[in-house]
Amino acid sequence: MYRIGNEEIEAVGNVIKAKSLFRYGDSAAGHRQEVAGFEREWAEKIGTRYALCLSGGGTAALICGLVGLGIGPGDEVIVPGYTFMATATAVLAVGAIPVIAEIDGTMAMDPEDAARKIGPAVKAIIPVHMVGIPAHMKRITDLAKQHGIKVLEDCCQADGGSFGGRRLGSWGDAGGYSFNDFKIMSAGEGGALVTGDRLVYERAMIHSDSGLAFRAAAAELAAPMFLGRQYRASEVMGAILRVQLRRLDGMLADLRRIKKTFKMELAGNPGITFAPSNDEEGDCGVVVAFQMAGEEQARTFAGSGGVAGWLPINSGKHVYSNWDLILEKRVGHHPALNPFHLPQNKALRTEYRPDMCPATLDILKRTIFVSLHPDMTEQEVDSRITACRKAGKGL
Numbered sequence: 001m002y003r004i005g006n007e008e009i010e011a012v013g014n015v016i017k018a019k020s021l022f023r024y025g026d027s028a029a030g031h032r033q034e035v036a037g038f039e040r041e042w043a044e045k046i047g048t049r050y051a052l053c054l055s056g057g058g059t060a061a062l063i064c065g066l067v068g069l070g071i072g073p074g075d076e077v078i079v080p081g082y083t084f085m086a087t088a089t090a091v092l093a094v095g096a097i098p099v100i101a102e103i104d105g106t107m108a109m110d111p112e113d114a115a116r117k118i119g120p121a122v123k124a125i126i127p128v129h130m131v132g133i134p135a136h137m138k139r140i141t142d143l144a145k146q147h148g149i150k151v152l153e154d155c156c157q158a159d160g161g162s163f164g165g166r167r168l169g170s171w172g173d174a175g176g177y178s179f180n181d182f183k184i185m186s187a188g189e190g191g192a193l194v195t196g197d198r199l200v201y202e203r204a205m206i207h208s209d210s211g212l213a214f215r216a217a218a219a220e221l222a223a224p225m226f227l228g229r230q231y232r233a234s235e236v237m238g239a240i241l242r243v244q245l246r247r248l249d250g251m252l253a254d255l256r257r258i259k260k261t262f263k264m265e266l267a268g269n270p271g272i273t274f275a276p277s278n279d280e281e282g283d284c285g286v287v288v289a290f291q292m293a294g295e296e297q298a299r300t301f302a303g304s305g306g307v308a309g310w311l312p313i314n315s316g317k318h319v320y321s322n323w324d325l326i327l328e329k330r331v332g333h334h335p336a337l338n339p340f341h342l343p344q345n346k347a348l349r350t351e352y353r354p355d356m357c358p359a360t361l362d363i364l365k366r367t368i369f370v371s372l373h374p375d376m377t378e379q380e381v382d383s384r385i386t387a388c389r390k391a392g393k394g395l
Contacts, residue, residue, distance in 0.1 A: 001182070002186075004244070008239075015239045022235065023238065034236075035053050041245055042194065043194060045160070046170050048175075048195060049196045049198070050196070051194045052194075052201065052204055052208060053233040054190065054192060054232075056231040057191045058156035059086040059089065059191070061177060062152065062156075064193050064205075065174040067207040067228075069174060072095045073095035073096065074344035075121060077097070078109075078125040078126065079091065080109040081319070081356075083154065084318050085317055085323045085325075088100070088326055089325075092331050095339045096345075097345050097348045097349065099119075100356065100357060103357075103363060106133060106276050107130055108130065108136065109127045109135050111139040113359075124149055124152055125140065125144055126153070127151070129154065130158075131157055132184070132287065133277070133287075134161055134163040134282045136163070138171075151173050151174075153172040155169045155177050157178070159248065160248045160249065161283065161284040163282045164282070173195065174197070175195070177191055179241060184286070185241065185247075187237045198222070206228050207226075207228035207229060208231040208232065209228060209230070210227060210229060255284060255374050256283070258285065259283070260285075262381070262385055266388055266389060269392050270393050271391070271392030274291070275290065287372060290309070294365075298311055298368050300391075300395060301368055301388075302368045304387065305390075309370050311364065311367065311368060313364035327352045329350070370388065
């Protein structure tokens, strides 16, 4: 969470005063329609026809997206080796099997390795925009079209980012976002799904609300009704997110300004090499990414006084080799519900090894992130830049 304050307090207070915290209600009777308002505003911001606000965070968004796209048992879905484990667990949650692909120096999915990973059972691909850094959506969507597979963008760490002048999430068939406490926008928890496809939206909506069949909205749906899960957002969440959305572009502008200052001041300095970028302007500015020739140099740079850098290899849960529950195929509370045991998945690629993506591990070991905050003072920025310059000279 970057910025939150009195505006959010007032918005939540208005919901409580209305005594209508459930997302559905009659506006004529005082219901504030906060969730519906956020969905409308979020779809407009991203540039899609539909948005669905969810209580289950980015994981719920990805699960609902996959359901909307019709992914299930017998299907494979390509995911990158550098992402929060939820990207892969969402695939397993719908009964499909994740296939893990390499990242490249941009810290996003390597389109060339993704192409190599495509097989007859692959029905979707999930590029992830980690730490606000956009994946190369043109190459990935072109690849998907070539092979007739769907694209679900994982934008959970890149709320509001863009690639090629289009917001992340609008390139693929659907896009998922997270609004938990560690994200650019935050309501503590929560997420959203966007899509331009009415059928994807309807199927995702049905899956997100196990009681939808009993609601008035059901009469407006063309998709056949089925029993889903429970990811409904509350009016409190919707109210907070509407305020956070009004803050979003300002937060991104400040993050990008600070990152641009880092890169301008440090460009060409001894020992300083930046990670390549798929889109500098669309990058959210969450981190400055440096890359070194080897791990020893990276650790020396990150640990130098005042740099406060960190290596993504150390994040643990974001590195595929640490996804023990997946590598060991311990999924679900009952063996019969484990996707790895389903007969439809018997012939799929279900063998994983900690060393199966060596390029990813190498890149993660020699990359350094310096985290940024939109409210960093000029003095804080100058001090950190000076520290990075000194660390580079010392290598």
